[in-house]
Amino acid sequence: MSTQNMFRLGLFALIIGALLLGPYWASRGTMRLLIEVFYFLALAQIWNLLAGYSGLISVGQQAFVGLGGYLIFSLAMFAGVPVLVGLPLAGLLTALIAWPTAFVAFRLSGPYFAIGTWVIAEVYRLVFAQIPALGGGSGISLPANIVKAMASSRSARESMTYWIALGIMLAVVLGIWALMRSRVGLSLSAMRDDDEAAISVGVETRKLKFLIYIVTAGITGLIGALIFLQKLRVTPDAAFSVNEWSVLVIFIVVIGGIGTLEGPILGIILFFVLREFLADLGSWYMVILGTVSVVIILVEPKGLWGLIQRWKPVSLFPVTRRSDG
Amino acid sequence: MTDLLTASSLDAFYGDFQALFGVNFRISEGESVALIGANGAGKSTFLKVLTGLLPVPGQSLTFDGTDLTQHPAHEIAKLGIAMSPEGRRLFPSLSVRENLLLGATVAREGPWNLQAVEDLFPILTEKANTPSTLLSGGQQQMVAIGRALMANPKILLLDEVSLGLAPVIIRDIYSALPRIRENGTSVILVEQDIGQAVAVSDRLYCLQEGRISLEGPSATLDRADISAAYFGRKKEHA
Structure with missing residues (x-):
């Protein structure tokens, strides 16, 4: 192993180690700030994968943040799903909803695609503002019994949220890293550089775009679910x-x-x-x-x-x- | 020899504009066919049709027993038609080696792999990790050809290989052609330089305003006939 790699590995281990131990050294305020840092970094890396690595410039990812948020609230309140199960489920359902959404979005390309994604997000915002069971336009708070069921104490709940946020962030960063080192990452870069040339060497760019859009939507939904689980309240304006x-x-x-x-x-x-x-x-x-x-x-x-x-x-x-x- | 690819009375359109009129074309296994013609004669259009980038539904275009018009571009690549496009169109954010590796996306069996391509153009080994944008025009052309070879195609399409390159570089690149053909790969090359086209091809088609104006074995075609077909003039008396 080269010294450069040793240095890199050591640095990662140090930072990840310190962050993992966060609940033992950080104050409540610092932890809340770090949770925010984690989910914003995860959102940023996901948008980067979409726009920076794959060339799909979306300004409508709030559609999936909001969907994730509303889905986890709905799952917990109406279906009685425990939140730890609800989190991945909310991500999965968001991806499922993103599938038909993709057919609409990919009717457009380039700047039109960007505007289109924003419009789609607005549609979702307006739809959720119409649902009385979810509080309509003024939103809804997570009922106290569900909050209490999450963990034995407030600090235990906050530590749990912290570790989940950290876990998602690390998984996103390392996952994108692994992806970009793989053959799929190579195809994504080629597609972003020159779509037609990529098709000519046999890259199925249309399929790849759908796939990356749906997968990033699902992860964005998962992050959104976590965000509003931490905030304990969701409104259409905040979610979308x-x-x-x-x-x-x-x-x-x-x-x-x-x-x-x-x-x-x-x-x-x-x-x-x-x-x-x-x-x-x-x-x-x-x-x-x-x-x-x-x-x-x-x-x-x-x-x-x-x-x-x-x-x-x-x-x-x-x-x-x-x-x- | 059996025909590997045939086009009969092929028409092609960009919207309402008709670019090809009743083109009849064939190439057999291992053959090298040149396509010449002035700018706008339809040479690149014809290659776009072959690679599926310009769909021609309902037309007669057969390759290796399959109807090419039924397949989108990425499937045609998999069937075994690979192109070194005009202007090279390398992926600018990627290194030389990454560009070559992308050529192998279709994962066809055959003699060409990274090692073989780098043996063919040794400079590419030295430049393996260089961003493709930092190469000279000739080196970029080598990457473009190498990338197409990585697909182990049955037919290799070479669009305007010599465009913008110094004569000595062009000679270098064309000197690789015999080794490419050694394995039975057919080659269709589009070339502005008639001398070059005649020298490296078995047969030749001349396109003029979307129609085939001349066709024949490169070795025996008369230069004056070629130039008449090329420019659309009556044959001048010597």
Whole structure:
């Protein structure tokens, strides 16, 4: 094993180890912040897989965050499904709903696809606002008996949420890493680079697009389910928020560096640092966020990770395939 | 020799615009056929039809006993028709080796693999991990041909191989052709350079405004006939 690999492995082990022990050293506030970091990073990496690695630019992923949120509430409240079972089930059902949705979305391509996905998300928001059993437009809180059934105490519930969020985030990051090193990842990159040339070498790009759209929708639904399980309350505006689940997520990926695994990690750090210092500024916070992203894109379209690579070509997650590929 | 691919009275359209008119074409196993013609004569269109990128429903196009018009492009690649496209169209974010590996997506059996392609064009071994965008035009062309070979095709389509390349590079690339044909691979090549086309092909078709204007064995065709068919002029008296 090369020293570089040893270093990489050591670094990963250290960070993952420290995060795993989070509930033993972090305060309640820090844990809540970290949970948010984990699910935003997971959402960002998933959007990155869709847009950065596969070339499918969606601004409608909030459709699946919201579906996940509403599904886990429905499963727990109406079907009595335990939340730990409900989480993966909500993800699976979201993927199932994304399947027919994909047929609508893929009628369009390029910028039209992007707008189309947003419209679809709005449709879902309006539909869920019409369901009285789910509180209509004002949403619904998770009943106390279900919250209590999740864990023996509040801190136990928070630790559980923390570990699940961490687990999902790690699985997403390492999963995308493994995927991009595989033959499927190669096909995705080819499809993003040149769709027609990819078809010509035998890549079934249409099937691949459907597959990646549905799989990312399912994972996004799972993350959404977790988000609202933590918030304990879901409303149509929060669940299907384009600002929260698309704009901020895109911001994180783009300022960090789209099409890389390292980029969103840098992006999430910058995002949360900015938020901690600027959140009190109200609307100015969003103005500053927008300005920062414009400046970064002008200086380096490949984001912060691109800036670092310009200075020193390093890689935390090398994806180059071995020749025996 | 049996025909590997035949097209009879083939028409092709871009929307309402008709690009090919009643093209009759055939190629047999192991044969090398050149397609020449001026810009816009329909050469690239014909290759697009063969690879399925331009569908021609209901037309007569048979390859190796199957009706090609029934198959989408990715299936045609799997059946054994691979193309080195005009302008090379390498995948810019990928390295040379990754570009080559993508050629093997269809996983057909045959003599061509990474090792064999890199033996054919040794420079590609040296450049294996280089981004494809950083190669010279000639090297990019080698990757494009290598990528097509990785599919172990029965027919290799070469679209405008020599475009924008120095003569010495063109000679280098064409010197690989005999080794490609050694295994019985048929070659259809589209070429602007008539001399080059005649030199490396067994037979030749000349296209003019979407119609075949001349057809025959490359070795015996008269240069004046070719140029008349190419430019659409009456044959000049010498």
